[in-house]
Amino acid sequence: MRIGIKRLLLVEDDRAIADLVKFHFTRAGYTVTSTPSGEEALILVDEIRPDLMVLDWMIEGISGIELCRRLRRKPATANLPIIMLTARGEEDDRLRGLETGADDYVTKPFSPKELVVRAGAVLRRVRPALAAEMLDYAGLEMDLAAHRVRRDGQSISLGPTEYRLLRHFLENPGRVFSRQQLLETVWPHSEDIELRTVDVHIRRLRMALGEHGGADLVRTVRSAGYSLDSEAVV
Template identity: 50%
Template sequence: MSAQQPCVLLVEDEGVQREVLTYNLDAEGFRVVSAETGDEALLLVAEESPDLVLLDWMLPNVSGIEICRRIKADPESRHIPIIMLSARSDEDDRVRGLETGADDYVVKPYSVIELMARVRTQLRRSRPTTMGERLSFQDIILDSGEHRVFRDGRALHLGPTEFRLLSTLMERPGRVWTREQLLDRVWGRDIYVDSRTIDVHVGRLRKALMTNGGVNPIRTVRGTGYALG
């Protein structure tokens, strides 16, 4: 599994719909985790920290609208884009879904091709490096399509791990990433790596970024992790 493979949480209680969407998301190159209930979805949001949530409105026990509200109310998960799936097509329902915090609202029955396009659009906003975008922070430019990094116009030579680490930090400058979150994002969940390993690679990344005398842009948050800027 690629450590940069975006994770999509699919919350759908209908088995056939879940299988169809899982198949298409997997074909698009996404890692899919699924839930059949709202309570299960909230647990997976905390455990998996998905990059996007596909959320059905009509769920047993707790509605998708309530799950959306809870995800967006939590500072740890409010940044995760949510696409609401619903058979409710009235304008009032669309407005309610969006005002609750959904980033997009798709009415059933929908075109799977169009839905995949909407998923890619949301991920370009939340995880631009996985979609081949170019990022910039101060005098640092990261081109994920060409796998190159420049600082003050000069090319930097980064190893693959340091490149993935920098791309993660540049996705949300200022955000504090814990070591566990960085390990999950950079190495992936299928590989065991000691959390202290992240300190070694952050040190290598800092050294590369300061090769030509630039200021160290990576901030250490004692007892927590690291942030860019």
């Protein structure tokens, strides 16, 4: 059973291996973006905000080890789950990869199916909300498999955009997101969408969540953005 789409950034310069990994992760329900370049990977991390990275040690330009080191130094990517994928199987190499910040280390040749399973294990350990089939917070329940939402046992009807908004909030309760951050994360193609569009869908989400009564769970933070907060004050 698929548990919802997660974003994978694959950094691998062997085309055949990249295609193989992409095939298996796509079949497992991931959205996969691939690049052979460490420099491009640094740009893509900011653009697509991946939930997981599979990173080859020996890549074009910046090495995988150096890329991992740079990502761990940045607050925005310090906790990004990273699996190192490499032909370097010596113990010292594995230790170096893990000490640099990799969450797991897979040596080539490898089983693509095992890699997918290990990726799921890393997500469950590092970012459990992404590996869950059910998200819940303050009486809200989102069944990712059935695509259903309930509040205090009452069904909530949401449009596709409101559903994506709520899911993002439920995966990050209490965290404040700016309109620009929400636009980049929730809208697949946000280039031609105005920031005020976020406000419109936030209002729709509020109305849907309040259909059966109860406190407003969406907090407005002046000059900052919105968050899902059980102590929300509009």
